[in-house]
Amino acid sequence: MITNILRFQFRNEVNEAERQRALKVITRTASTKSVAFSSIGRYFGADSYTHAYCVGIPNLAALDRYLREPVHREGDFQFIPLLARLSQMMVSDDPDPDLAAKIKQCLDAAVDPEWKELFDRLGKVN
Template sequence: MIFHGNRFTLKPDAGSAAVEEALESLRNQGRSIPSVKSFVVGRDYGGEYEWGATFVIEDLQGYWEYLIHPAHRNTDRVGLPLVDKFMSFDITDDPDPEMGAKIAELHQRRYDSDPELTELVSGLGEYSGSAAPGPHGN
C-alpha cells in the first residue's frame, strides 16, 4: 500500500468559496478515482501547514491512475492557484528499495506530459517532498 499525502498552506488572499471548491475537489478525488482505497481531507494540525489530504493506493499502477485521473487534474486547476506552500509525501509498506525513485518517475512523467500542470506548479511559493522538485527538476 502507498499512502500519498499532501500538506499545504494557502495564499492569504484565497477566497473562502474558492478554498471550499478546492477542498471539495480533493474529496471528489477520493470518491471518484477507482484506485483510491480510502482517503481523508481536512485541517492539518501539529506543523506549519493549514490543510492536508491523504489517499491510500494499492500499488504503482493505481498511483499512476490517480495522478492522471480527470478528478485529480481538476484539483490541480482549482486548487494550485490558491496554494502558497505545498509538500507531498508517500509512505509505503512495499519492500522495494527503488519505490521512492519509481514514485518520483511517475510524477516527472506527469509533468512532462502536461504543460499546464508544469505552469501551475511553477507558480507555487514553496514546493517540497516526493512530487518535488517539480517539473524538469526545477
C-alpha cells in the same frame, strides 16, 4: 500501499467559500477508484500549514491511474492557484528498494509541462 500526504496553506485573500470549493475539488480527486482511503481536512501541526490531504493508493498501477485521471489534473488547476504553500511526502510499506525511482517515473510520465508549470509557479514544494 503508497500514501501521499499533502500539507497546505491557502493564500490569505482566499475566502471561506473558495476554500470550501477547493476542498470539494480535491475530495473529488480522492474519490477516484484508484484511491483505497482518504482523509482531507484541517491540519493541526505547529507550522503555518492549515489543511492536509492524504490518500492511500494500493500500488504503482493504481498510482499511474490516479495521476492520469482527468479529474486529478483538472482539480489541480482549480486548487493549486489558491495556495500559498504546499508540502508533499509519500510513504509506503512496499519493501521494493526501487520504489522511489518507480514513483518518480510514474510522476514524470503523467505530469505534462503545463501541469508541472502550475507547481513551479507555486514555488518550492517541500
